[in-house]
Structures are given as C-alpha cells and as structure tokens.
Amino acid sequence: MTLPSAQPLNLPQGMEITGDIKPGYEAILTTEALSLVVKLTREFEARRQQLLAVRVERAKRLDAGERPDFLPETAEIRNGDWTIAPIPAALECRRVEITGPVERKMVINALNSGADSYMTDFEDSNTPNWDNQITGQINMKDAVRRTISLEQNGKSYKLNDKVATLVVRPRGWHLDEKHVLVDGKRISGGIFDFALFMVHNAKEQLARGAGPYFYLPKMESHLEARLWNDIFVMTQNELGLPQGTIKATVLIETILAAFEMDEILYELREHSSGLNAGRWDYIFSCIKKFKLDKDFCLADRAKVTMTAPFMRAYALLLLKTCHKRKAPAIGGMAALIPIKNDPEKNDVAMGGVRNDKARDATDGYDGGWVAHPGLVELAMGEFTKVLGDKPNQIDKQRSDIEVTREQLLDFKPEAPITEAGLRYNINVGIHYLGSWLAGNGCVPIHNLMEDAATAEISRSQVWQWIRSDKGVLEDGRKVTADMVRAMIPEELAKVQRDAPGGDGPTYPRAAQIFEDMSTSTEFAEFLTLPLYEEI
Numbered sequence: 115m116t117l118p119s120a121q122p123l124n125l126p127q128g129m130e131i132t133g134d135i136k137p138g139y140e141a142i143l144t145t146e147a148l149s150l151v152v153k154l155t156r157e158f159e160a161r162r163q164q165l166l167a168v169r170v171e172r173a174k175r176l177d178a179g180e181r182p183d184f185l186p187e188t189a190e191i192r193n194g195d196w197t198i199a200p201i202p203a204a205l206e207c208r209r210v211e212i213t214g215p216v217e218r219k220m221v222i223n224a225l226n227s228g229a230d231s232y233m234t235d236f237e238d239s240n241t242p243n244w245d246n247q248i249t250g251q252i253n254m255k256d257a258v259r260r261t262i263s264l265e266q267n268g269k270s271y272k273l274n275d276k277v278a279t280l281v282v283r284p285r286g287w288h289l290d291e292k293h294v295l296v297d298g299k300r301i302s303g304g305i306f307d308f309a310l311f312m313v314h315n316a317k318e319q320l321a322r323g324a325g326p327y328f329y330l331p332k333m334e335s336h337l338e339a340r341l342w343n344d345i346f347v348m349t350q351n352e353l354g355l356p357q358g359t360i361k362a363t364v365l366i367e368t369i370l371a372a373f374e375m376d377e378i379l380y381e382l383r384e385h386s387s388g389l390n391a392g393r394w395d396y397i398f399s400c401i402k403k404f405k406l407d408k409d410f411c412l413a414d415r416a417k418v419t420m421t422a423p424f425m426r427a428y429a430l431l432l433l434k435t436c437h438k439r440k441a442p443a444i445g446g447m448a449a450l451i452p453i454k455n456d457p458e459k460n461d462v463a464m465g466g467v468r469n470d471k472a473r474d475a476t477d478g479y480d481g482g483w484v485a486h487p488g489l490v491e492l493a494m495g496e497f498t499k500v501l502g503d504k505p506n507q508i509d510k511q512r513s514d515i516e517v518t519r520e521q522l523l524d525f526k527p528e529a530p531i532t533e534a535g536l537r538y539n540i541n542v543g544i545h546y547l548g549s550w551l552a553g554n555g556c557v558p559i560h561n562l563m564e565d566a567a568t569a570e571i572s573r574s575q576v577w578q579w580i581r582s583d584k585g586v587l588e589d590g591r592k593v594t595a596d597m598v599r600a601m602i603p604e605e606l607a608k609v610q611r612d613a614p615g616g617d618g619p620t621y622p623r624a625a626q627i628f629e630d631m632s633t634s635t636e637f638a639e640f641l642t643l644p645l646y647e648e649i
C-alpha cells in the first residue's frame with residue numbers, strides 16, 4: 115500500500131523541523147500550533163535555561179554538604195491565609211487516576227478503565243522519540259473529539275460513553291525537543307508538548323464540559339512553577355481563553371520541591387489543581403541530591419517504601435499543605451501490577467496496592483494513581499470506603515500534622531544492601547534502558563511497573579553504593595566498580611533471555627550505557643539525557 119504523502123508544512127520564521135513529516139503529522143504541526151511554540155520559546159527559553167543553571171549551582175552546593183531548608187524569604191507565603199482558586203467540576207472527584215503512555219490502545223483502555231481521571235504521559239512512561247511525541251498528539255486530538263478507535267489483534271477499540279477526565283503530563287524542564295529548532299537552538303520538550311496540546315484541544319475540551327488539565331513533573335522550586343504559570347497566562351491570552359482556564363497538578367517528586375510546596379501552590383494559585391506525591395522520582399531525587407553526602411546511603415530499593423521515615427514525612431506534609439490551601443492531595447503509585455498466571459503472587463501484589471490506597475485514603479488523600487486498568491476497582495474500593503459519596507475530602511484539615519526539616523531528611527532505612535538488591539538494580543536498569551531505546555518507555559519487569567523514574571533509582575543506587583563508604587553488602591563486601599562490571603554481562607544475559615525482543619541490538623547497548631553511567635566519576639543528571647542522544 116502506498117501511503118499518501120504528507121502535506122508540506124508552513125513553518126514560522128526562524129523554525130526548523132528535522133523530524134520526518136509522516137502522513138497525518140501536518141494536522142498536528144499546523145501553522146497556528148507552531149506559531150505558539152515559537153512565541154513561547156522566544157519569550158521563555160532564556161528563563162528555562164537560567165533555571166536549569168540554578169539547578170546545577172544548587173547541586174554543587176549540595177554536593178559540598180549543604181542540606182535544604184524551608185526558605186526564609188517566603189515565610190510570609192507559608193504563614194499566609196490564602197487558598198487556590200476553586201477547582202472545576204471535572205476535577206472535583208479524582209479518587210482513582212490511571213496513568214499510561216500516549217500510545218493509542220493504552221489511551222482508549224485508560225479512558226474506558228472506570229478511573230475518574232487519566233494522566234496521559236508524554237514523560238516518564240514514554241520514549242520521547244519523534245514518532246511517539248507526534249502520534250501521541252494525534253491520539254490526544256482524536257481522544258478529545260471521541261473519534262479515537264483502533265483495530266488490533268482481531269479486537270476493536272473505541273471509547274465508552276463515560277470516560278475518565280483527561281490530564282496531560284508534558285516533559286519536564288530538563289528535556290529538549292531536538293527535532294525542532296527555533297533560531298537555531300533546540301526547544302523545550304515540555305513547551306512543545308504543552309503548546310501543541312493546547313492549540314488542538316483546549317477549546318474542544320471546554321466545549322465538552324472539561325478543560326485543558328495538566329500534570330507538571332520534576333520541578334525543583336517555586337520559581338520553576340512560576341515559569342509554568344507565566345506560560346499558562348501567555349497561552350490563555352494568545353488563544354483567547356479566560357485566565358484560570360488551565361489547571362495543573364504539580365508532582366512533588368524532588369526533595370527540594372518538598373521544602374516549597376506552599377510556594378508552588380501559591381505561584382500557580384489561579385491555575386492549580388493540587389499536588390501529587392510522585393514517590394519514585396522523589397526517592398531518585400534524594401539519592402541524586404545527597405549522592406556525595408557521607409551520611410546518606412539507602413538500603414535495597416525494595417526496602418525504601420512509603421513507610422520509610424523520610425517518605426512518610428513528605429507524604430504527610432503534602433497532604434496537610436494541600437488541604438490547608440483547599441487543593442486536592444493526590445497519592446502516588448504503588449508499582450505493583452496484576453500478575454498473570456500466578457494467583458498466589460497476584461494476591462500478594464493486590465494486597466500491596468490495597469494497603470497503599472487504604473493508607474492514603476485514611477490519611478486524608480483525595481485520590482491516588484494506579485498503573486493498570488486491573489487495579490482501578492480495587493483502588494476505588496479503598497477510597498470509597500473512606501470518602502463514601504463525597505467526591506473528595508479536601509475539608510479534612512490535618513493541622514495535627516507537624517513535619518520538620520529533620521524528618522524530611524531522615525533517610526532510613528540504610529540496611530540491608532544485598533547482592534540480590536545490587537543485581538536487581540543492574541538487571542532492571544539494563545532491561546529498562548534496552549526497552550526505552552527500542553521505543554517503549556514503560557515495561558513490566560519482575561512483576562513491577564518500570565518507567566524512567568523507577569529505573570533512575572536503580573541506576574543511581576548502583577552509582578552511589580560504589581562511591582559511598584556505606585555501600586557495603588550485608589555479607590561485608592564493599593560494592594565496587596569492578597564488582598558491578600563483572601555482574602553486568604551476567605545480568606545482560608538474563609535480560610536477553612527474559613525480555614520480549616531481548617535478542618535485539620538495544621540491550622547490549624543498554625548494558626554499555628548502564629556500565630558507563632554507574633562507573634563514571636560524573637553522575638548523569640537524568641538517564642534520559644544521554645539516552646535521548648541515541649534515538
């Protein structure tokens with residue numbers, strides 16, 4: 115079959131696109147959409163670069179031993195009596211939010227899953243290659259208009275009458291879109307994802323009773339939230355939308371943002387739809403920020419759970435902060451997924467999800483994330499047990515909660531670190547990187563959901579255990595670069611045996627990248643940065 119060729123694009127002055135323009139892409143890369151990308155880029159790119167430079171400077175201070183604290187200059191905001199703007203009806207009830215990459219079948223299945231909302235992901239569960247980003251936008255456009263459908267493996271997919279509320283996660287500030295240049299430079303991936311989505315869908319969503327809603331990832335400060343807010347204001351002006359139309363939930367998933375939750379809500383107060391406790395990136399951020407701190411060294415990844423002291427402190431502070439500001443507090447995701455063909459193991463996994471949601475609901479959270487449609491009913495059950503008929507429990511004030519700086523920084527458990535835990539990290543790291551390079555950014559590995567955030571924990575633990583004096587296995591052996599180098603081929607062989615398509619070329623490459631990343635002196639800021647240069 116010969117495909118119709120794509121229409122030529124009418125690019126705004128100063129813009130260049132190096133990605134292939136396949137049939138259908140021109141409906142996304144319209145002049146109106148690209149013009150907004152150019153305007154936002156010219157207005158805000160310098161600030162994005164400044165904020166990224168601030169991250170680098172802060173990281174140097176943390177490497178030198180500084181520990182974060184609540185900001186003295188924003189005490190007035192923390193102590194002030196303000197709330198965010200009222201939440202739109204479509205976002206009042208978010209007991210269960212399903213998440214997933216912007217892949218067509220996933221989009222349909224997630225919208226049909228019975229969850230209240232669906233966070234569709236241009237970020238950590240998605241390999242941001244050009245085709246995934248643009249077909250993801252095509253999928254969004256069709257989903258918003260309810261024309262999305264698919265025939266696959268003899269099955270027909272289309273939307274049910276009642277679907278989840280759509281929320282979009284664009285890429286974080288650190289990621290570029292390398293296929294689009296403005297004035298000769300790569301642009302922000304996040305601005306690209308956001309602008310295209312807004313131009314194509316915001317008005318259509320409003321006409322259908324919802325609106326343009328977003329999840330904002332990986333921010334490290336309220337100044338980064340201010341940048342998003344300013345982008346929202348300009349975009350609403352450009353598109354002729356009332357100010358306050360866009361709503362965004364911020365993932366508190368860096369240790370530095372945990373010290374600025376009030377300030378982040380304040381910056382976005384006209385556009386805020388609350389905060390989410392993004393636990394996996396949060397753990398990664400702690401390892402990254404304190405990687406050189408001689409007193410910091412976490413135990414095997416499996417032992418660092420939501421009941422670890424620093425995780426409990428962060429989750430409770432987030433809840434208290436949100437409800438004080440009349441903002442939804444949304445829980446994060448247990449990485450457990452249904453286990454096929456092993457009822458006993460499946461029962462244990464489902465028990466884990468049940469406990470996770472029960473703890474969040476009982477604490478006062480308004481909802482939580484799940485990774486898979488098979489978990490929606492179970493999670494819904496735990497939230498409705500506590501919420502009953504109420505759409506949320508924002509009225510549950512938790513002024514009884516007191517969280518100190520010391521509690522946020524109480525990094526335990528430190529033991530055990532085991533050979534099995536080390537091998538697990540290497541195995542997951544190679545498997546995930548190999549899959550990501552092959553174009554799939556979210557995979558089940560050893561019966562857990564693995565995405566960029568969970569894989570970051572694995573590879574950063576290995577880096578840190580090699581360097582920390584505390585990186586000692588429970589049998590007394592010090593974790594060393596040579597030990598890791600020796601294990602990598604063994605774990606690669608297991609991945610090649612176990613991963614679907616494991617005999618493909620991306621897995622040996624992944625093993626090489628994993629070795630470079632974990633044994634080099636420099637710590638790679640995000641694993642997706644070197645990976646992005648490979649696709």
Ligand SMILES: CC(=O)SCCNC(=O)CCNC(=O)[C@H](O)C(C)(C)COP(=O)(O)OP(=O)(O)OC[C@H]1O[C@@H](n2cnc3c(N)ncnc32)[C@H](O)[C@@H]1OP(=O)(O)O
Pocket residue numbers: 212213214215219220221223224235238239394395447451452484485486487556557558562563564565567568
């Ligand atoms: C830390 C964070 O950033 S969390 C946010 C990012 N992570 C995510 O979004 C996780 C998304 N989840 C997933 O991608 C998948 O559930 C995985 C990779 C974990 C597991 O995938 P699989 O093993 O293929 O799932 P499984 O085979 O059980 O899928 C069964 C069906 O459910 C569908 N499904 C699975 N997960 C999802 C999902 N999250 N959304 C929509 N549909 C889904 C599959 O498409 C499949 O549909 P089909 O029966 O019509 O073919």
Ligand SMILES: O=CC(=O)O
Pocket residue numbers: 238365367391392393394395396446447567
């Ligand atoms: O993005 C979510 C997380 O847990 O990380």
